Amino acid sequence: MEIGVLFNLSMLQATIRMATPLTFAALGGMFCERAGVVNIGLEGIMLNSAFWAVFATHFSGSPGIGLLAGVLSGMALGAILALLTVKYYADQIVIGTGINIFGLGFSAFVCQKIWGSRGASGVVAGLPPLHFSFLDKIPYLGPLLNNNTILVYISFLAFILSHYFLFYTPWGLRLRAVGENPQSADTAGIDVHLYKMIFVTIGSTLAGLGGVFLSLAHLNFFAWGMTSGRGFIALAAMIFGKWTPVGCFLASLLFGFADALQMRIQTLGILPPQIILLLPYLITILVLTGLVGKATPPSDYKPYIKK
């Protein structure tokens, strides 16, 4: 009976919901690192996008516009990160931390101005769940995949497209070269700085989508600090996924699964909650130490100074 409480459809649906923001952020982080920039600012980028999505929806009444605003916010912060680290050789960790602090401070400030509380925004119209009638006919998988918001499907699409792009197109090859050995890439006639800037921006935009998922798809309001460390967990998922799209996706699913499992074990009351709350982190540590083997980063993350 207890197994039935733990492993059922609702639990798998929760897994997908908890994994989606991580998938976006992990893929985003992967693109940045493939281009040779460590994006420690994922958390702040997500939080900002989550905020702007609610902000724009509040004033336009349309969650579609909110989604767009979230994407633009991710893009803008990504462009700033790219410009400062790639073009002006600023320290990546310093800029990333700056973005995180900015995200917390800025969202609280505007929230206070608009909703009179820096803790949480008012409720806005969220992205509606989509229903595909053809999925109804598929047993098991159908109900699992159906009735999600558009962002869940975009996250599936994003990881498949990223995989194809990275390993089966010439641009993907060039991107990998830019990260691994910018000198040779430059010699081969690739505009290293341009590639870095474009893909840091794309990566940050993806992370922004993760933030939009939190505030506009899963919930329909913004709360201060609502990313709650997901940007950093996504970094772990990215390393665990060995900087590959498929790896990032599976690692995010695993973390989502651990979270969903943890929630259900708690309500069985068989273990103290402190131990159960450790579960996702425990899995992270176990996986990083034992299963993954040596994690070799795709770049040395040094700014490329053209000679």
Added chain:
Amino acid sequence: MKKRSFLMLIIMVFLLLLPSVCWGEGKKIGLILATGGLGDKSFNDISYAGAVRASEELGVELDYVEPQAVAEFEGYQRDFASSQEYEIIVCVGFDQADALDKIAQEFPEQKFALVDMTVDQPNVASLLFKANEGGFLLGVQAAYMSETKKIGIVGGMDIPLIRDFFIGFREGVKWADTGAEVLPTAYVGAWTDPTKGKELALSLIDQGCDVIWAAAGKSGLGALEATKERGVYGMGVDACQCYLGERIIASETKRVDIAVYETIKSAFEGTFQGGILEKGVAEGWISNCRFPEEQSFWEETFNFKHQVEIPSEVMQKVEEAREKISKGEIKVPRPEEFGG
């Protein structure tokens, strides 16, 4: 050039200090809010309301600050205390305790009040609430309102302050004796993760719960969102949270405004005493937003109407529980840390 700007600076500093010199007479009320700031429709707003009431009735000035982070508490407390302009300084929130313990010793003549936590200094009044008693009342309501006879509770963190709520709640459900059971508490592990709060509530609803009580700060907002989405009953905490959704039927209310008001008044009337002031249902510091007198107060404050009617038989039961707790006929248990 440089000399002139320096002169300007001195003049400006002087101008800034001028008002504080002029207004030296007549002591004021100092209020240091918790990090959530005003507009939270909860702790801060309610404390502020209590201080405003005191300031209007006593005809004294009120100064308040909204610190952004725990690290800022000590600075504000010291600024307020060292200015010697305040009859009493009210600090809101348990996380001000560490800073206050230090500052209270530095300024032994200054009166302080701390909401929701104990600081063992003679010049600090620690205002504590018997949250377990309010949990009991809410538990009685939940037991009657649940049709599936399964109730879920979502907590922020597994700390005594939160356990206090839930111990009382479980006892209330038991006392109502409707055959309803409360599932083991689901903890979010964070105060600002509404995403996880919502998922926890969904998992409880999937297990058959049709009443969910959330005491988890911002994470609790997510849990209440889940009750809205699935059309089950939700319950709130601290202030009346029923304005958040039609099917949020009741909230345990911590009347911080009354506690703050009474303490400020005692300070100006010279009856202030340091030490622990712990009150509950009997003194009206802890209540339930569905009692008639409370209901109108909250509906006016937050400008909304409760949508779901709670049957009068149920409210009679809750009223009975309140009386018995007030008279001491029902002893509601507490966590060990609170002497339970």
